[in-house]
Amino acid sequence: MLSIIDLRGSDASRDPAGLLPRAPADDLAVARASVRALVADVAARGDPAVTEAARRFDGVDTAPECWRVGADELEAAERALDPALRAALVDAIERVRAFHQAQRPANLVWTDPGRPGVRLAQRFVPLSRAGVYVPGGLGAYPSSVVMNVVPAQAAGVASIALATPPGPSGRGHPAILGAAAMLGVDEIWLLGGAQAVAALACGTRTVPAADSVTGPGNRYVALAKQEVAGQVRTDGHAGPTEIAIVADHTADPRLVAVDLIAQAEHDSLAACLLITDDPAIWKAVEPLLAEEVAATRHRDRVERALAGQSAVVLCDPGDRDAMLRVAEAFAPEHLELLVEGAAELAARVRNAGAVFVGPWTPVALGDYAAGTNHVLPTAGTARFAAGLSTLNFLRAMQVAEFDQDALAAAAPTIAALSAAEDLPAHGRAVAVRAGTAPGPAATAGGALATQSTPRKVDA
Numbered sequence: 001m002l003s004i005i006d007l008r009g010s011d012a013s014r015d016p017a018g019l020l021p022r023a024p025a026d027d028l029a030v031a032r033a034s035v036r037a038l039v040a041d042v043a044a045r046g047d048p049a050v051t052e053a054a055r056r057f058d059g060v061d062t063a064p065e066c067w068r069v070g071a072d073e074l075e076a077a078e079r080a081l082d083p084a085l086r087a088a089l090v091d092a093i094e095r096v097r098a099f100h101q102a103q104r105p106a107n108l109v110w111t112d113p114g115r116p117g118v119r120l121a122q123r124f125v126p127l128s129r130a131g132v133y134v135p136g137g138l139g140a141y142p143s144s145v146v147m148n149v150v151p152a153q154a155a156g157v158a159s160i161a162l163a164t165p166p167g168p169s170g171r172g173h174p175a176i177l178g179a180a181a182m183l184g185v186d187e188i189w190l191l192g193g194a195q196a197v198a199a200l201a202c203g204t205r206t207v208p209a210a211d212s213v214t215g216p217g218n219r220y221v222a223l224a225k226q227e228v229a230g231q232v233r234t235d236g237h238a239g240p241t242e243i244a245i246v247a248d249h250t251a252d253p254r255l256v257a258v259d260l261i262a263q264a265e266h267d268s269l270a271a272c273l274l275i276t277d278d279p280a281i282w283k284a285v286e287p288l289l290a291e292e293v294a295a296t297r298h299r300d301r302v303e304r305a306l307a308g309q310s311a312v313v314l315c316d317p318g319d320r321d322a323m324l325r326v327a328e329a330f331a332p333e334h335l336e337l338l339v340e341g342a343a344e345l346a347a348r349v350r351n352a353g354a355v356f357v358g359p360w361t362p363v364a365l366g367d368y369a370a371g372t373n374h375v376l377p378t379a380g381t382a383r384f385a386a387g388l389s390t391l392n393f394l395r396a397m398q399v400a401e402f403d404q405d406a407l408a409a410a411a412p413t414i415a416a417l418s419a420a421e422d423l424p425a426h427g428r429a430v431a432v433r434a435g436t437a438p439g440p441a442a443t444a445g446g447a448l449a450t451q452s453t454p455r456k457v458d459a
Helices: 029-045 047-058 071-079 083-102 142-155 174-182 193-202 219-228 253-264 279-295 299-308 320-330 342-346 363-368 404-420 424-434
Strands: 003-006 108-110 118-126 129-133 159-163 187-189 212-214 242-247 271-276 311-314 334-338 354-357 394-402
Touching (some): 029 047, 047 193, 129 142, 142 174, 193 212, 279 299
Parallel strands (some): 129 159, 242 271
Antiparallel strands (some): 108 118
């Protein structure tokens, strides 16, 4: 079911990146051009462009005045939530909120004893308005509402707008609306796809522009976020999900099997990697994996994911460093450590969206109720990108305050650098304050006019 990549006794274990499977990259040129044109159209024409895109791509034909979900509909959706789902959302919200509030950094005030009169500060300022996109046509992902809204609230964002596509009934999915209502989000737009992202980012007559757009979606949503990234803050480009499980002789084979399947059921393009230094683990996992696949509800997509871009990587016996190198080269969205001394190994990990330590911390916990965020970098971008957090909704604003003596002490540095860069007005701005500046005519080489009244010039 899974292919075997045998690195035992091979120099390839030093640099295994090229051997590891991933879903094939789509040819996005046509889709990107279409999304670029759509975003430009929304930026230029606003509501009519959004309306036409919704009719064309989603088969939805509603006037702008019908896009916003009313307060009565939101209240009804919250009341109609299944009690078990409501309780789960309450618990998930509490867990995610507690961790994301703790993420908010403290403001910094810095003074240097060696440079009296200098006061520097860094303040973390929340974005004014956040836009959140949540898929919700035939399916519903209320956990995505939690994972995107709560960090914005923890950051102190005052205004949050949520866009979600209308379902077959023409209205939003009740679970999405109910979760939003529980979080106090009362601005919900029934818009889907790239046009929703464009409306939130560019603003229209009906939908006010936001300062950020985050949330999952199909490739058109992802491309739209890339397209508007120059004008609003966005989260990462989300591709097919992925997991890497590092397992040694202490791992429970059943846990390995169920966790591989839990990730594979997301998407037939999901990448599932088992990295082990013990061939006996794979021999024990293989029949259990077949057993679990046969019983899982989404068997077809699981089988395609496991057969398509998934593998077992065999490393030399006892070589934890080799297993870590493979995991680091893969830079997975989710990295699960089912090894002896898992916490010690976790402390060494650099390339992963999120790390799940030990047998009692499965990736499924992180998807819903660990308190960490499940919006994570994919496709190897965990080498440089991070998961969604409170920091995504904050701006670090720097503040400087000098007294007269402190500015005078810095003046020679400014004079030398501004002269080297041929920006003499920079130096003069400091010299005037220090009382060491020559007159304007001398500074400008005599080019500046010195008379104080205008002079008439004949055409």
